[in-house]
Amino acid sequence: MSSPAASADQPAVWIYDTTLRDGAQREGLSLSIEDKLRIAHKLDALGIPFIEGGWPGANPKDVQFFWQLKEEPLQQAEVVAFCSTRRPGKAADTDPMLQAILAAGTHWVTLFGKSWDLHVVEGLQTTLEENLAMIGDTIAFLRSQGRRVIYDAEHWFDGYKANPDYALQTLGSALAAGAEWLVLCDTNGGTLPHEVGQIVADVQAWLQTQTHHSEERGTPQLGIHTHNDADMAVANAIAAVQQGATMVQGTINGYGERCGNANLCSVIPNLQLKLGQPCLPPERLQSLTETSRFVSELANLAPDDHAPFVGLSAFAHKGGIHVSAVEKNPKTYEHIAPDAIGNRRRIVVSDQSGLSNILAKARNFGIELHKQDTASRQLLNRLKELEHEGYQFEAAEASFELLMREVLGQRPSFFELRGFQVHCDNLPSEAHWKTRSLATVKVAINDQEILEAAEGNGPVSALDRALRKALANFYPAIANFHLSDYKVRILDGRAGTDAKTRVLIESSNGHQRWTTVGVSGNIIEASYQAVVEGLEYGLMQQAHPLASCDIPSTQLGDNPSTPVT
Structure with missing residues (x-):
């Protein structure tokens, strides 16, 4: 399989971002065209190889997005248009929806079709044979127009469990027509990791029996698209990769319909840092936290402070014993180095704090204190007194810095x-x-x-x-x-x-x-x-922008209110 941007270095797992389409279906989330363009360029800078821009023809906003992106092209990523198969009983070459897809001008198109016989009969209200023809006809038409096709097998896992023979026939129809990737979708989000692993392994074995692929396109590859309704989207994506899937579709921050999609901010570091499956250039991975917060800002959604890897609290340490250990060796309470994904270590101060927290927190503000300093003990006691009164400084670090500088005699008086x-x-x-x-x-x-x-x-x-x-x-x-x-x-x-x-x-x-x-x-x-x-x-x-400032303990003496320069 060739790289979408003809790069010499191919990742072990291709990341396919659908924040702009599937992620935008989250309740309460609305992106303007300008928002979508800015996010697309941010994802491009992160090193995401495939960025799904939306469904041209489904709404005017997506049509305009694809046209404007031609004026502001991406540097390395492939932008992908998304659509469904042709309608039952219609010809693909006369379907207006597919004409809009071609007009978007993307090299890659992701097409979704039905895998579950229940959806074919009750949703599309057509025959199983016609559904197979809809998949094959649409892909063949897109291929004839010079497009490369990723096939999303919608409701794949439910369909496979209900009728495995028919589900595999739908993949066979996509393969015969020229699909280069077969993406297995857990659309309802209720499948568990052990089921995903087994079914992906079954499909891999079935693929070995197929002869539809050509030398030009190479062997078709599998992808995974998971939803989070059972809180398993990330685990299911990883289970699929462990069985040979080479594409993961997901969204930044896990945004998406209902309970969301696989969170790429967790998928990417787990694959790259834990499983040794490269997804992004190592230097780009350090922009992951920044990208997560950038997208949440444009989406006008508060960042999840407790999100794994990229959350503000992901590497926050509160217990005094924890802080003391982390100061000696971060590996004692951190599963990765936070700067690997662009996050940072935080020391949280509260009524549970010990002197280790106070000293470490002071260093964050450019002040070097020591356990023997009178000011350190007075600061700890003052902190606990205030928290007993109801103050809370875990989420109010600015107030804590003002308190600390007041005790040290460094708090400026503006009014x-x-x-x-x-x-x-x-x-x-x-x-x-x-x-x-x-x-x-x-x-x-x-x-x-x-x-x-x-x-x-x-x-x-x-x-x-x-x-x-x-x-x-x-x-x-x-x-x-x-x-x-x-x-x-x-x-x-x-x-x-x-x-x-x-x-x-x-x-x-x-x-x-x-x-x-x-x-x-x-x-x-x-x-x-x-x-x-x-x-x-x-x-x-x-x-007074903060600068590093060492304060010798002898200079502090017994009077912490004495100004220190």
Whole structure:
């Protein structure tokens, strides 16, 4: 089988990405044409050899995508058009759907057809013989037009288990017509790995008995396309590869209809790093984490922090014993080196933390502390006191850095809060009552008091706007900061409306994201704490980008509040 881009180096397993088509069928996910183009180029840069762009003719967006991609061609990947077999009783060369596929101008086409006799009879409402003809006729027509064909055998595993003889006949029809790849699809996602392995082995044995392939095209190869309805998509894909499948179809982050598709962010490193089956150039593999987060951003879906390999928490260490061991040898609690796939190790601090966590976390911020330092012990004790009050720093690393620098006397003072007030009015409107919030804040900057007021659609919005107005003339960079997420949690529901509230606010400057935390029995005060620290941290990053800074223990002494340079 020749490389899709005529590369001299062929991977052991060809990765076929269907994020732009199958992944986009996820509930709540919608990609614009521009989104699809940017993702396609990102996947191309990652080294993905096949990128399925969509179904031209099924919707105008996909037609336009293929046309625009001709103006912005990919560097190494083959873009693939997707479609179904011809309709029952129709000729392939007159089917408008297939004309749209040809107009897309792709070298490769993926065609799907029915493998399960149940679907043929009840879904297509045609005969088993006509279904075989539909598969063969469509592939033969595409081949006559110079296209190379990947055949997706839809509902393959269910079909094979129900009627293996007929299921194999559908593959035979595809082979005879010139399909170069036969991709076995677990469309309903309910097959288990041991079944996938056995059935793929059966098909491999059957393939050896076939003589349809030509010298020009070589021996047909098998691929696998799995869905995650039984949480087995990745395991099933790997089981198929272990039985000889040479293509894996999946999506970035496992996006897809219902429970999703095989997650390529797990499939690729498992195959390449664990099983020694190269999928991507080694230097490209280091872009996997970045690609995962890039796609989630464009899809407007929060990244899964606990996703294997690429998640923010995939290499996060919280228990003190774990951290101490990882500091000595990362292999003690990490199954791969995080930088192999572009991720990084994180040390999480919490009320379960020991000094090892504190020291390791400080190093992340460019500060070298030691166990014998008084500041280290004071920081650990202060952390545990605050978490007892309800603060949580696992997900609020910006607040923890501010706390750490405060204990060390390194926290810069950009402004001083002198107080705030919030007034809310319920005003009648045509359809319902409308709430208007007015906030007044007083801050001091260089001993100059500033009083500002602003309205918002809620008390937190009004406070945020008023504070920004007060600071804008002194710190213009604030205009680039925006709130990107806001989470509220009641800490003790049994206390009812008197319960403490913890607020997490994620802020961004367009390049970085940081999270701050506030806790109070008053939700407005808790929110305000988090808003203030979010602005403060952003300004600190703007004014003093973090640099490595070693702090000798003798310099810290017994007074951690003494400024350290």
